[in-house]
Amino acid sequence: MTPCDVSIVGAGPYGLSAAAHLRTVKGLELRVFGEPMSFWDRSMPVGMFLRSAWTATQIANPNSSLTLEAFQAESGNHFETPVPLDHFIQYGRWYQSRAVPDLDQRRVAHIEFDPRGFRLTLQDGEVFSSRRVIIAVGIASFAWRPPEFQGLPSSLVTHTTDHRDLRTLTGKRVLVVGSGQSALESGALLHEGGAEVEIIARSGRIHWLQGWASKTLHRRLGTFTRQLLYAPTDVGPAGISQIMARPDLLRRLPRRVQDKLRKRSTRPAGSRWLVERLREVPISLGRSVASVAAEGEQVKVRLDDGSERKADHVLLGTGFHVDISKYDFLAPELVQSIRCYNGYPLLKEGLETSVPGLHFLGAPAAWSFGPLMQFVSGTGYASRALIRCLAGTKLPRNGHEVFS
Ligand SMILES: Cc1cc2nc3c(=O)[nH]c(=O)nc-3n(C[C@H](O)[C@H](O)[C@H](O)COP(=O)(O)OP(=O)(O)OC[C@H]3O[C@@H](n4cnc5c(N)ncnc54)[C@H](O)[C@@H]3O)c2cc1C
Secondary structure, X not given: OOOEEEEXXXXXXXXXXXXXXXXXXXXXXXEEEOOOOHHHHHOXXXXXXXXXXXXXHOOOOOOOOOOHHHHHHHHOOOOOOOOEHHHXXXXXXXXXXXXXXXXXXXXXXXXXXXXXXXXXXXXXXXXXXXXXXXXXXXXXXXXXXXXXXXXOOOOOEEEHHHOOOHHHHOOOEEEEEOOOHHHHHHHHHHHHOOOEEEEEOOOOOOOEOOOHHHHHHHHHOOHHHHHHHOOXXXXXXXXXXXXXXXXXXXXXXXXXXXXXXXXHHOOOOEOHHHOHHHOOOOEEOXXXXXXXXXXOOEEEEEEOOOXXXXXXXXXXXXXXXXXXXXXXXXXXXXXXXXXXXXXXXXXXXXXXXXXXXXXXXXHHXXXXXXXXXXXXXXXXXXXXXXXXXXXXXXXXXXXXXXXX
C-alpha cells in the first residue's frame, strides 16, 4: 500500500488548525485522527471559564473564517469573555465539522519507524504508513502528581484533569493544592458546589491577572500604546507579550533570557474574576506539603510548618510536566531517537524533531518555541510554520517532493 503523505494525530485546537491549513495544499494526502476537543470535554470541570482573552481563544484557520464570531452568528449562541467551557467545546467541534469533516475519530495506538517513514497502528488494528507524522495530542499524559501523593488511592487523591464534574465532591472536606488558574477555579467551583474547601499554595501570594496595576495601565494607555505592549495572543505581561507572540524572535535570544521570559509569562496565576468567588475560601500561602497518609476513609496532610489537616479528598492543581516518553503510543526506539531536553523534544523550523518527518505541536513545542505553544493562540504560528516547512521540502527517506 502506498504511504499517505502526512498524518496528524490529535483533534484538539492544534491538530484541527494544522489540518485546516494543510488541507489547502494541493495534492497532499492527509489523514487526521482523534476525538475532537476530547481533552476539554473530559478533563476540565463543568462550569469552567477560559482564562484566555477573546482574541487568544480563536483557533487559527487559513482564511480566518472559522472565528468565534462566525460560530456565534451561525449557531445563535451568544457569549462573551470569559468564554464558558461548553461554548468553547462547541466552537471547536463546529470548527472541526467545517475544516476537517473527514476526521477519523479512532485513536492511534502505536507509531514506529518504517522504511517509508512511519508505521501507524490504529486502535482497531488497521496499519498504514505515513511519510510524515504530526503529533498534537496535548498534555493529558503529563498531569503532574508530586511524589508524596503517589501510592494513595484515587478515592483520596486526584488531579484536576481526573474530573469532569466537581460536584461529585459535594459535602466533602477538600484540600486543593496549587495556586494556578486550575487550582483556584476548582476551589471556587467546589466551594460553590457545597464542598468545604481549603487551598494550599507554595507561593507566598496569589498572582491575579488583570490586577489593579494592569487594569490602570490598560485604562490609561490609548489603544495604540496598548496594542504596542500587548499582542492579541495574550501570553505574557506588557512588552514581553510581544516577544512571546513571535517565537522566531524568542528563539534568537540567549537561552537564559528565554527561560526568564518564559517563567515570567507562565507563572501560576488566577483570573481576576475568581477573587470574589474565593472570598470565603481559606487559602494557606507559603506552605508546602511535607507528608501525606491515608487514615481510614480520610487523608492526613502535614504541612511544612508542622500543622496538620484532615480531609476527605486532596485535589492536585499541580499542573503538568512535559515528557514525551509518557506518550504511550510512541515506540521506545522512536522516543530514543528524538533529541530531547528535560522531556521536551528539541525542535527545528516547522516544529520538526531530530527525526526527519516527525513533528510535535502544542505544549511539547514550548521548549523550542516558547510558552505561546501552550495556548490556543499559538495555533496560528504552529500551523503556518508547518506549511512553510512542508512547502517545497523533500519527504523523508523516499526522496519525492511533497508538492509537485
Ligand atoms: C484546566 C485548563 C484550562 C485551560 N484553559 C486554557 C485557556 O483558557 N486558553 C488556552 O489557550 N489554553 C488553555 N489551556 C491549555 C490547553 O490545554 C491548550 O491550549 C490546548 O488544549 C492545546 O491544544 P492541543 O490541540 O495541543 O491539545 P488537546 O486540546 O489536549 O487535544 C489533544 C487531542 O489529541 C487527541 N489524542 C490524544 N491521544 C491520541 C491518540 N493516541 N490518537 C489519536 N488522538 C489522540 C485527543 O483526543 C484530542 O483530540 C487550559 C488547560 C487546562 C488543563
